[in-house]
Amino acid sequence: MKYTGSQIILEVLKSEKVDTVFGYPGGAVLPLYDKLYHEKDIQHILVRHEQGGTHGAEGYAKSTGKVGVVISTSGPGATNTVTGIADAYLDSTPLVVITGQVARPLIGTDGFQETDIVGITSPITKSNSQIRNIEDIYKTLRNAFHIARSGRPGPVLVDIPKDIQAGSMEFNIKDLEEEYRKEYPDDIIEIPSLSSDDLATIKGIVKDLSLAKKPYIYTGGGLQNQQASKLLREFLKIAKIPHTSSFMGLGVVENSNEYHLGFLGMHGTYEANMALYECDYLLCMGARLSDRTTGRVNNFAKNAKFAHIDIDENMIDKIKQSDVSVVSDSAVALKEIIREWQEQTQSQSQSPSYKDWWQQIAKWKEKNSYAYKKTANNHALKPQEVLERLAEHTKDIKTHITTEVGQHQMFVGQFFPLNEPRSLITSGGLGTMGFGVPSSLGVAVANPDSTVLSIAGDGSFMMNLQELATIQSYNLNVKTIIFNNATLGMVHQWQDIIYEERFSSSEFSEHTNVHPDFIKLGESFHMPSSRVTHIGELDEHLKKMLDHKGGYLLEILIDPDEHVMPMLPPGASINEMILRELDCQSDSTTTEHSQEKK
Amino acid sequence: MNSKNTQENPKENTAINNDKTIFEIVTLDRPGILARISNIISSRWIGIKNLSTTLVNEKKGLYRILISSDKMEKTKRLQMFKQFSRIVPVMKVTELEENQIIQREIALVKIIGDADTRSQTLALAENYRAYPIDLRGNALVFEIQGTSDSIDKFIREMSHLGLTEYSRSGTVAINRGEVTIFDDLDPKYKL
Numbered sequence: 001m002k003y004t005g006s007q008i009i010l011e012v013l014k015s016e017k018v019d020t021v022f023g024y025p026g027g028a029v030l031p032l033y034d035k036l037y038h039e040k041d042i043q044h045i046l047v048r049h050e051q052g053g054t055h056g057a058e059g060y061a062k063s064t065g066k067v068g069v070v071i072s073t074s075g076p077g078a079t080n081t082v083t084g085i086a087d088a089y090l091d092s093t094p095l096v097v098i099t100g101q102v103a104r105p106l107i108g109t110d111g112f113q114e115t116d117i118v119g120i121t122s123p124i125t126k127s128n129s130q131i132r133n134i135e136d137i138y139k140t141l142r143n144a145f146h147i148a149r150s151g152r153p154g155p156v157l158v159d160i161p162k163d164i165q166a167g168s169m170e171f172n173i174k175d176l177e178e179e180y181r182k183e184y185p186d187d188i189i190e191i192p193s194l195s196s197d198d199l200a201t202i203k204g205i206v207k208d209l210s211l212a213k214k215p216y217i218y219t220g221g222g223l224q225n226q227q228a229s230k231l232l233r234e235f236l237k238i239a240k241i242p243h244t245s246s247f248m249g250l251g252v253v254e255n256s257n258e259y260h261l262g263f264l265g266m267h268g269t270y271e272a273n274m275a276l277y278e279c280d281y282l283l284c285m286g287a288r289l290s291d292r293t294t295g296r297v298n299n300f301a302k303n304a305k306f307a308h309i310d311i312d313e314n315m316i317d318k319i320k321q322s323d324v325s326v327v328s329d330s331a332v333a334l335k336e337i338i339r340e341w342q343e344q345t346q347s348q349s350q351s352p353s354y355k356d357w358w359q360q361i362a363k364w365k366e367k368n369s370y371a372y373k374k375t376a377n378n379h380a381l382k383p384q385e386v387l388e389r390l391a392e393h394t395k396d397i398k399t400h401i402t403t404e405v406g407q408h409q410m411f412v413g414q415f416f417p418l419n420e421p422r423s424l425i426t427s428g429g430l431g432t433m434g435f436g437v438p439s440s441l442g443v444a445v446a447n448p449d450s451t452v453l454s455i456a457g458d459g460s461f462m463m464n465l466q467e468l469a470t471i472q473s474y475n476l477n478v479k480t481i482i483f484n485n486a487t488l489g490m491v492h493q494w495q496d497i498i499y500e501e502r503f504s505s506s507e508f509s510e511h512t513n514v515h516p517d518f519i520k521l522g523e524s525f526h527m528p529s530s531r532v533t534h535i536g537e538l539d540e541h542l543k544k545m546l547d548h549k550g551g552y553l554l555e556i557l558i559d560p561d562e563h564v565m566p567m568l569p570p571g572a573s574i575n576e577m578i579l580r581e582l583d584c585q586s587d588s589t590t591t592e593h594s595q596e597k598k
Numbered sequence: 599m600n601s602k603n604t605q606e607n608p609k610e611n612t613a614i615n616n617d618k619t620i621f622e623i624v625t626l627d628r629p630g631i632l633a634r635i636s637n638i639i640s641s642r643w644i645g646i647k648n649l650s651t652t653l654v655n656e657k658k659g660l661y662r663i664l665i666s667s668d669k670m671e672k673t674k675r676l677q678m679f680k681q682f683s684r685i686v687p688v689m690k691v692t693e694l695e696e697n698q699i700i701q702r703e704i705a706l707v708k709i710i711g712d713a714d715t716r717s718q719t720l721a722l723a724e725n726y727r728a729y730p731i732d733l734r735g736n737a738l739v740f741e742i743q744g745t746s747d748s749i750d751k752f753i754r755e756m757s758h759l760g761l762t763e764y765s766r767s768g769t770v771a772i773n774r775g776e777v778t779i780f781d782d783l784d785p786k787y788k789l
Contacts, residue, residue: 122637123641126686127685127686128630314684315680318677
């Protein structure tokens with residue numbers, strides 16, 4: 001049968017069981033969009049900006065674990081996808097980005113809307129390539145999906161010249177499939193099993209864990225799936241070892257889990273960080289030890305034996321030298337750890353209880369490092385209190401929560417109960433302001449039965465607010481909640497603490513007509529919108545928002561002077577957290593903080 | 599569990615006693631590989647002293663990329679090693695130890711001198727086993743092969759004798775003894 005290049009692209013998408021693509025048409029993808037017009041099996045979400053497309057696909061991928069697919073045109077369309085690709089690269093999110101390119105004879109001539117997108121994205125993609133012949137479309141694109149989701153996932157970009165999309169050739173899909181299998185025989189998604197060396201290593205890890213005085217388990221985004229989450233909860237229950245997670249690993253273990261100490265790092269809990277400083281055995285799984293998590297590396301788990309399990313062997317020893325390591329999927333390793341633990345503790349009269357260690361942790365917990373002062377009457381609201389109220393209102397419904405980047409993001413990690421894997425969709429590694437609004441639409445598309453709570457700061461919200469139109473036009477159940485303090489909160493906080501209160505360009509409030517009227521803005525997008533100005537009206541507005549089916553915009557006026565606390569100053573060691581000074585609490589652990597640049 | 603080789607992970611090889619850092623990367627021929635590799639190097643502000651790309655198995659499209667630079671500290675070496683390994687078509691990365699490999703380079707050296715120095719020039723060249731391969735008027739071109747150091751030395755000594763230009767190939771290298779580049783690779787890639 002004769003197929004055009006575009007039809008082959010769609011055949012690949014269908015064989016990869018892609019149900020949704022995010023995209024924006026343009027000159028160099030017209031042939032593909034023409035074929036998409038008749039396509040019944042693939043839903044195309046028309047975003048309003050290509051950056052929204054990549055973040056939308058990230059939301060889709062992060063909330064489901066499936067590969068997110070983006071289509072954009074050449075030139076500016078392609079360059080607009082760049083931030084989302086870099087974001088996906090740092091957060092190990094599987095994406096396939098298909099960009100149109102000018103026709104082959106025009107490549108290299110500075111043709112209209114020509115950019116070398118393969119060159120531009122080479123440092124931020126797991127792999128990328130330009131297709132040179134119509135015969136290559138099938139295998140290159142199939143392989144792109146394989147690379148995106150295998151091992152440690154990541155974004156892959158495939159650049160397809162327009163004349164190849166439009167060209168046609170006699171093909172038999174079965175032959176293409178066979179040819180592909182021949183060329184890439186290892187393209188089978190299988191979770192590799194553990195080698196006998198790995199089994200021995202795990203045996204050793206379990207033995208050391210049970211013999212340790214102060215063991216500690218630290219997990220990351222690599223465990224964001226149902227199976228790993230279930231296994232980890234089970235292991236904590238039987239082993240009774242304290243647990244912490246990176247920000248990206250939140251939700252894997254429920255907040256209320258008695259062995260969970262909260263998250264680690266710059267704005268994590270005091271006890272999670274102190275335990276890391278003091279532990280004598282650290283088991284780290286599915287985490288890459290980002291600098292926001294570790295603080296100064298040479299003091300990170302300084303006195304501990306360090307065991308590292310990760311699916312990407314390149315993460316092992318990258319930041320901190322491990323004493324033992326296993327390259328494995330975390331769920332596979334956890335299954336073995338549990339089995340081994342049960343076997344080893346069965347032979348002893350009782351399993352270890354780490355009593356002294358837990359007592360020490362309880363002392364750190366007494367600091368109550370997330371404590372804050374409730375909203376005073378007639379004052380702007382405290383973000384912590386808003387999130388606690390929101391959690392109360394949504395406790396009986398299925399929710400996903402997306403964030404932008406900044407103070408509100410950290411507050412979500414601290415104050416919103418995240419009880420399921422893949423329930424927090426956030427930009428961790430790249431820290432992309434403008435991620436939240438578009439990613440929320442991707443989450444909503446992928447999870448129609450869920451209420452998506454999209455928490456945004458006023459600064460971040462302004463960066464991709466055009467996607468409100470997408471949310472409304474597909475009638476997605478996204479509640480956009482703007483924490484408006486008329487300030488770039490996180491920058492403001494650093495300037496306050498580190499730059500001696502020189503608030504350079506971080507206060508919108510010093511200008512008049514700071515922001516658009518968010519309520520009118522929401523309404524102009526045909527979205528019911530309202531504003532909370534004092535704490536008394538909060539419950540009523542939250543209820544109204546949640547009762548409404550579909551998109552809603554809620555603006556909440558937030559106290560601009562509220563800091564995210566505790567805080568690990570950049571470059572400081574993990575035991576040098578600054579705690580909030582409350583009237584009721586003396587602060588003994590404040591230390592000098594470094595003047596390192598942001 | 600991963601098909602890529604990490605046996606020579608610098609972690610176990612902290613004792614490497616080189617004056618420079620040499621990476622050997624075995625990769626399949628895919629567009630943009632060299633760009634990805636040089637991106638990794640340049641983003642760490644490291645100057646490449648020498649880079650060569652050569653076929654090791656034509657049928658299988660397997661290439662050897664040899665990169666040498668000034669000696670790097672261990673963390674930098676380790677991180678670069680890991681980043682090279684992450685590139686999808688890269689099959690194997692090795693940090694080479696100078697006394698475990700044989701290195702050779704070839705150079706063409708042009709001397710424009712006069713009749714007075716010619717015999718001195720030829721004598722010196724003979725010392726270095728450099729062969730005169732072209733003579734036109736006063737211009738002599740020598741071909742010399744050997745280690746980079748010996749070529750450096752030859753060029754230095756020729757500088758008094760009318761050295762005008764030279765062209766160097768960059769280093770090629772091979773393991774000593776029975777160790778080969780195909781060790782730890784799928785046997786199908788062997789010659």
